[in-house]
Amino acid sequence: MNEEQINQIVQSILSKDSSVDSNLFDRHKMEKVIDAAVQKADEIGVGVTICIMSEATVVQMLFHMPNANLVSSELAPKKAWSAIAMKEPTKEISKDIQPGAPLYQMETMLDGKLVSFPGGIPLELGGKIIGAIGVSGGLIEEDQAICEKAVETFIKETK
Numbered sequence: 001m002n003e004e005q006i007n008q009i010v011q012s013i014l015s016k017d018s019s020v021d022s023n024l025f026d027r028h029k030m031e032k033v034i035d036a037a038v039q040k041a042d043e044i045g046v047g048v049t050i051c052i053m054s055e056a057t058v059v060q061m062l063f064h065m066p067n068a069n070l071v072s073s074e075l076a077p078k079k080a081w082s083a084i085a086m087k088e089p090t091k092e093i094s095k096d097i098q099p100g101a102p103l104y105q106m107e108t109m110l111d112g113k114l115v116s117f118p119g120g121i122p123l124e125l126g127g128k129i130i131g132a133i134g135v136s137g138g139l140i141e142e143d144q145a146i147c148e149k150a151v152e153t154f155i156k157e158t159k
Helices: 003-015 027-044 072-086 140-157
Strands: 049-054 059-064 120-125 128-136
Touching (some): 027 049, 027 059, 027 128, 049 072, 049 140, 072 128
Antiparallel strands (some): 049 128
């Protein structure tokens, strides 16, 4: 994959119709999602940053726990963006960007914007990606577990 192909993918994502139901990202619903993620983080004993992003890659809500490390505030939005851009959980990206894999060096072509480790999951409703959640601050397994709880809560809140 060359830089032009990557630019086409990015442009395709940016030009999509962003007419997602605004109620999906209602502040009260997102606060419940953040609360569920924080509760899970507290159970594990880790501080994280949680980012909820719309399909148009606009941050809808970001919460940085007081005990989270500083780097997590940069990585959580990147994880959400990566899940939207690649249309898959970030934990699935790594295998495709290793030496010899089809998307090798994609991370460097995107100037470090792409994250290829766990903690980012697309939000899907009716088979359509409507956004993503990114979590960063703990071990990758912890980030993934907290993100899964956040996604589960988001989906529950949209029903």
